Amino acid sequence: MGKYLNRVTSLFGRDTRGLLEGGRHALLHTRTLEFDELRPYVPGDDVRDIDWKASARSGSVLIKRFVSExxxxxxxxxxxxxxxxxxxxxxxxxxxxxxxxxxxxxxxxxxxxxxxxxxxxxxxxxxxxxxxxxxxxxxxxxxxxxxxxxxxxxxxxxxxxxxxxxxxxxxxxxxxxxxxxxxxxxxxxxxxxxxxxxxxxxxxxxxxxxxxxxxxxxxxxxxxxxxxxxxxxxxxxxxxxxxxxxxxxxxxxxxxxxxxxxxxxxxxxxxxxxxxxxxxxxxxxxx
Structure with a gap:
């Protein structure tokens, strides 16, 4: 990275996952049929994406995360x-x-x-x-x-x-x-x-x-x-x-x-x- 992005990374960190994805904590909702992974449910998520079987096994509500097209x-x-x-x-x-x-x-x-x-x-x-x-x-x-x-x-x-x-x-x-x-x-x-x-x-x-x-x-x-x-x-x-x-x-x-x-x-x-x-x-x- 260049000097400006490196400076930002030192303050902001490298983990940007989820900041523009899915649910109420998103700046854009997108939906495809390509499954990516499971993640914890956040209030505001689409209930249609809840994986009930995986939730029952884990003891917490999990959401299917999809790859955005x-x-x-x-x-x-x-x-x-x-x-x-x-x-x-x-x-x-x-x-x-x-x-x-x-x-x-x-x-x-x-x-x-x-x-x-x-x-x-x-x-x-x-x-x-x-x-x-x-x-x-x-x-x-x-x-x-x-x-x-x-x-x-x-x-x-x-x-x-x-x-x-x-x-x-x-x-x-x-x-x-x-x-x-x-x-x-x-x-x-x-x-x-x-x-x-x-x-x-x-x-x-x-x-x-x-x-x-x-x-x-x-x-x-x-x-x-x-x-x-x-x-x-x-x-x-x-x-x-x-x-x-x-x-x-x-x-x-x-x-x-x-x-x-x-x-x-x-x-x-x-x-x-x-x-x-x-x-x-x-x-x-x-x-």
Whole structure:
């Protein structure tokens, strides 16, 4: 493996079995007549696949696992804008954590020979990497994402999502990797368009709290200006800011729920495997 996939493997591990397969904990349901193996039943599995004889012998409910005839088509949609130069609560660069998320999804698809592509960029436009298979292709995508550090414009993940909504017609599993997006009419409209055709999941890289960095609070990486300035020392201002943040996050959760967008927030590389497993705990129709 190349350096980026090796880095992801050191955090995520090599065992990717089951993360895109079967039952409620899958991003795609597929079914063939070619038997592969037995595995424990997971709530949400199709009861038609229960092997009752094997279950009786083992004393636990077992499911017949089948070899899939079809593979996923996975599209990574990544923010490569200036917002990703900010820091996470643990001090990591957000783009580094985002790269680990992209690589982890790549590792999962690699084990299944799934097709995977990527759309990344900023407010100025999007770069499209066509869907392909293989380790070399995934390593190249990760290299291109990390190489975008050299020229970052303002972040606008909706710009990348609008590109996908316009140019990708076949049903896909879309994995969005960004920070927490602003809830506005543009985001709501593009999610409506995407959800009508694709399955969308979203991994958000957490920001360091604006009220917890330095004597004047955190700063906006897009403008270089303090978020709260000298008011960060005022307890009433900080309390009002926290309430506003809670309302914003609630609106975001409601929007994701409305459009069936599974989502997680990742605060550190150490959470990578746990959060990706959590993200894959959904049913899907993409393929």
């Amino acid at each position: 079809k593979h996923h088509k996975v599209l990574l949609v990544a923010d490569a804008g200036r917002d990703m130069t900010a820091r996470t609560p643990g001090g990591e660069r957000k783009s580094d954590v985002a790269g680990q998320v992209l690589g982890a999804i790549g590792l999962i698809t690699l084990g299944r020979s799934d097709e995977i592509g990527m759309v990344y960029g900023d407010a100025r436009g999007s770069v499209n990497v066509r869907l392909r298979r293989g380790e070399t292709h995934i390593e190249s995508m990760l290299h291109r994402y990390h190489d975008s550090d050299a020229d970052r414009g303002p972040s606008d993940i909706v710009c990348q999502l609008e590109y996908v909504a316009t140019h990708y017609r076949h049903a896909l599993l879309i994995v969005v990797v960004s920070d927490e997006p602003d809830v506005d009419d543009r985001l709501a409209d593009v999610l409506r368009r995407l959800a009508a055709r694709h399955d969308v999941v979203w991994a958000m890289v957490a920001d360091r709290p604006a009220v917890a960095v330095g004597p004047e609070g955190g700063y906006d990486v897009a403008t270089g200006r303090p978020v709260l300035g000298s008011a960060a020392t005022d307890a009433k201002v900080m309390a009002a800011y926290e309430r506003a943040e809670q309302r914003r996050r609630q609106r975001l959760r409601e929007l994701f729920t409305e459009h069936a967008v599974a989502h997680v927030t990742i605060a550190a590389s150490g959470e990578l495997r746990r959060r990706i497993v959590e993200l894959t705990g959904v049913s899907s129709r993409a393929g």
